[in-house]
Amino acid sequence: MFPWLPGGRAEQPHTTTTTTTTTALPESRRELYVNHKAPFKLKKPSAAAFRGRKRLRAREITWSPISRSLDAPRCLVLGRPVLPNGRELTPPTRMTLREQLREKISAAFYRHGLLCASYPVPIILFTSASILTCCYPLLRLPLPGTGPVEFTTGVRDYSVPSHEPQGDFGERPDWYRGPPVAYIQQVLVKAAVSPWESSLVPVDMFRSPLGQVFSLLEEIRNHVYSDSSGVRSLEALCLQVTDLFPGLRRMQSVLPEHGCLLVSPGNYWQNQRELFDSDPDLLKTIQKHEPKGLHTSATLRDLLFGVPGKYTGVSHYNRKRVVTYTITVVLSSYDARFLGSLRSRLKQLHPSANCSLRDDHMVHVHFKEEIGIAELIPLVTTYIILFAYIYFSTR
Known part of the structure; x- marks a missing residue:
């Protein structure tokens, strides 16, 4: 050279x-x-x-190094760096914020894809476990189309429908056939403290209205109706309970295990007035049986009070309110004369001028069968086959 x-x-x-x-x-x-x-x-x-x-x-003899290497000495001409051969260095262009963000997102997706491609089996197992964990609360949600269906008929001259289909298909649903499982009669109670003073605490607001439930329970249990056909009492007409379901064992202290199926707010204190009077915090006793977390179906409070929780009036707020609850009686057979006699007796003991309840109709409620695991097997199998097809077709 x-x-x-x-x-x-x-x-x-x-x-x-x-x-x-x-x-x-x-x-x-x-x-x-x-x-x-x-x-x-x-x-x-x-x-x-x-x-x-x-x-x-x-x-x-030493020759001056004149070349284009990056180590060549540079000088400034009018504030700009130049090489010894006179060429100016082009400064690097600054990326905008949008371009920087795009580069970072692209790099993140690239690293994620590289990780999934390097460890496919652990990633699939981890993803499946995460999906199942996140979907577990959805098991408590009722499936669409499984809610109860109502049908209303007149209460006068009511008779048990036959098992044979009737001719008026346009009026009666298909499920309205044969005797029902049970008849439910509710006694609605609305009470308030009057006059209301600002010095009263919230417990005083609903202690007196809830205390009336024990006298009403005694009156309903002891009511007897007699006519030419004989004497009838609640024990002869109510639905008898022999035992609790395994899932309700933890509530055996508040739900009836034997005798007539009759529920009310008095079940919180085992229908004993002494336990109610000695309870220092009624609201704490009511709320300790409430479930934690997400719940879409009726809770124990809704069942015992007979109305949704927001309409009961039992809360911590110190203000005047109306306390509402019901006494629910479950009957195995329907006797219109006995129920009419009980209704007249309760109105006589507790008259109300503004009672607007209608007693001229009966609501029939049909609960559809719940979807079991057997019905879900074809759907789950279809999803597994579809997932396997997509997985093996993309390999």
């Missing part, structure tokens, strides 16, 4: 004769040009040439 000079030509040593062909370029381009295809010839070295070479070595 020969050292390059700024003029664009190679300096020839004194000991050799070289024939090269160079092409002159305009000085304004300020570029170096070398013709690598130019032929050259070397003469046979002589002693004089060796002596001259020694002299050149003794001089130790």
